[in-house]
Amino acid sequence: MTSHVDEQARQRIGLPEVLRRTWRACAIYARQCPSWFAATAVSSLFVACGPYVTIWLSARLVDELAGRRDPGRLMQWTVLTLVVSAAVSLATSAAQHWKNREGATTSWSHKRILMSKMMDMDYQDVDDQRSYDAFLNVVQNDNWAGYGIRYVGYIFDDLLTAVFRILGGIALSVSLFVADVPDGSPLDALNGPACGIVFIAVMLAIVVIASKCEDNGNRLWARHAEDARFGNRVFAAFGGYKSTWRNALDLRIYRQQEQLCSPMLRGNNTFGYHSVIGRLARGPMGAWMVAARVLTVGLTAAAYLFVCLKAWGGAFGVGAVTQYVGAVTSLFAGLSALLTQVGEMRNNAEFLGTSFAFLDIPNRMYQGSLTTEKRSDRRYEVEFRDVSFRYPGSRMWALRHVNLRFRVGGRLAVVGPNGSGKTTFIKLLCRLYDPTEGEILLNGIDIRKYRYDEYMALFSVVFQDFRLLSLPLGQNVAAGVDVDRRRAVDCLGKAGFADRLATLPKGLDTSLYRDLDKDGVEVSGGEAQKIAIARALYRDAPFVILDEPTAALDPVAEAEVYARFDELVGDRTAVYISHRLSSCRFCDRIAVFDHGAVVQSGTHDELVADEGGLYHELWHAQAQYYTTPAEA
Template sequence: IFIFILALGTIYNMKLKEKADRKLFDSFNEIIDYNRISLFYFDMIYDYNTGKGIRLYNQRKLFNEAFNGITHGFLSVFKEISNNNMKYGAANGFISATLSSLVYIFVGLKALLGHITIGNIMKYTGSINQFMDSSSRLLTSIIGLKTNNQYLQLYLDFLNIEGEKYKGTIPVEKRDDNEYQIEFRNVSFKYPGSSEYVLKNVSIKLKIGERLAIVGMNGSGKTTFIKLLCRLYDPDEGEILLNGIDIKKYDYDEYLNLFSIVFQDFKLFSFSLGQNVATSVDYDETRVKRTLKEVGFKERLDNMPRGIETPLYKDFDEEGVEISGGEAQKIALARALYKDAPIIILDEPTAALDPIAEFEIYSKFNEIVGNKTAFYISHRLSSCRFCDEIAVFHEGRIIQKGSHEELLKDEKGKYYELWHSQAQYYNEEVSA
């Protein structure tokens, strides 16, 4: 009976330990959420553009309140962890003290009854306590393995996450003539978690080797159209074909190599200018310089202290240079040209510029791309005059398609409305 009581007490103690470890694991999950939120705010604080808004709109109180909320959240979790540890420590101490007391009482009674000699009391108590301690350590190790397995499982689950996209296996044919035929066939799409279609029943054949302008008001589905073309998303309905084959069947990485894209929200990194253009550690310096010259960046490059080895921004190097928005756009355009893909896409990278400056950049870029296929996406129409075909998007559908001259003949059409509402911003050479 005595041994059973000791075993029961030890097992109960280990159950308490397991329960405490489980609560600690749950608390760490809460800390992860608070860490994610705090990192978001730290990124905003260290961002120069965000800092301008904080100062100009006196948003310090707003951010202070947010940080106070996060701090209180952290403290509440840590307080809960501390309370759980105190409860477990107190319970563990009480049970251990009780079991030790029972050992001494049991051995003492045995000695009083003459079952063991006085000299053997320390030997028996020491042996029993050592047995209890060894059993406790063994069970603690087992509980520890079980607990650590929870943390390890999180890591393994992360490693085993597979992309939802089917990446395909068919190699993309390498064509010297760049004759890649692309077709959208009854494509519809809505973003995950949304019930509203962003694109609905879109069908269009893209003529390779020509200039296509994709125009429409903000929110008409232009950028989503490009995201589907580049397989950043897959359509919910319909299919997109490359040379008659569904693009999902092609090797994903090879398919992406067909495109050079400059998005409106493009990003440059705190690497050297050359690495930003080439997107690689190793690159052809001559090509980088030539590409930067083509986009009109030569004068700025000549004034950089270390040439194309000059770091952008000062995040990691005090000798880094700060660049203007217009300069950043030229670097982004150079990056697209350096990739030398057969299809080049400009997705409103000049949206922050005035219409005349935008037209000048599009005109210059149109000369540079040569015989490559080029898609120009904009809610303004500065690129339309030198495009072979124009697709007008409205509320997720293509409502008009044709050349600039053809679309202007339809005075009731959306393109006519858009063009004449903006023509006042273009110079005489651009106006209708």
């Protein structure tokens, strides 16, 4: 549950800061969906002011019925009322249709804001649990009640409608206060300015109190954001787990739907009848909302009382009663809605702070300015010079005093136990992180001085946890919409996927998986790995890196995959990361990592011969899995 300290922090946000955050959120949101804001403005205008047109015309018609009853005049007012009302109704419907059409994309626009930030962030921040927690808080606030940047859209809509209602109400009700009761009437005291001031003061008091009641109810709802976020996390984790077909095997074998998912969902009582939020809804939160509605009814009663007294005194006819009651009621309802939206801005301001905390994570990695040399001979040389690294927030060194030089066109294998620093070494090589100490050189120049995007383009990487998308096969290979079909087919063939490609009904246009296409195909783990390798070949980068993408295969099959890939990389420099040594015997150099340091370096034969070394120990520990009986 959110602490009392959190509630006090929310109360300390002043109105200027509330307005600043709301304005900034509107600006961010408007850049993503400007058409929605335009459509909402037009729709709000017609929704708020359209009824006033009907009220004014109806008042004229009623006046004629109560007065001269001229058939010609009655016909004119009737036709005009019908035509104008139909035109306003049609325009209102068209504006709302436009708004709804544009609104269908707003949810995606909000996601695009977050995804754009995630893609623009330094990888070291993306990889940081604190950044991920900040991202999850933003998403869960939005999932719970729309709070955050998307909520300013609701506020904008209601606020603009309230403003238009106020302006329209003023235009139609101002004559109420200047229409005098005839002298000598028992009610001529209503002509004095004091009476009008008292009426306005009473109406404003009701509006302020009603708005305050509603704001109190909304604040009780908003203060339990932490409870709601946890509830949403549980639902997100377990609510859809049983409906995902990829989980079907584990669900049935281990009866997870009965033993894990259902108990977790039943045990999470965040939004249940007997939950804290449920008790609030039946108790103080509900009471505040009921009080606001009761006061709103009192607002209408006060408007009827004042207008009818002036009409009874003879200040105007019965038709004007219709106009003034509708206009005054709508005017003060608009004021109430305006104050309510100010309260909603205050409630949302804290959640905007959460959103901005994520969006304002700075990019600290230097982007560089030097252009990488475009060499047709692929002669790029990389050197790790006394490189040490520890992850942000950690006191332990992931790498320590690493010195390595890549021979151009060579084959470097990086091996070692789990947690020895192999993947960290690749992250530094690809400049996903910068070294904490030391430097990495490309052709003798610190890689931080090169343009970041150009340096990244030098590498093709197949990560251990690579991902393929539910898109056509060709787009997966090209990693883009534009596909060089001949080249994609060639790379798939080199990766050993030619036979499977020949069986696909649409060739390169065959969708992988069935998430988006009912005719999509499911590929096995081995087939997916071949597609990932084809993707690396398609990029045709000078450096090719395999970071244990075949860890799920048996050692002999993994060695076969690496041997095939070694034939394909040609004159490119290749780096192979593995904790299994059978796959690296063909490499001309092997670096052995242990506890973040390079403890051995040499050829396979040299390292096996060193009986006191780690490589010798690892090799003989694994030999039973990948040596033939003759070799044993």
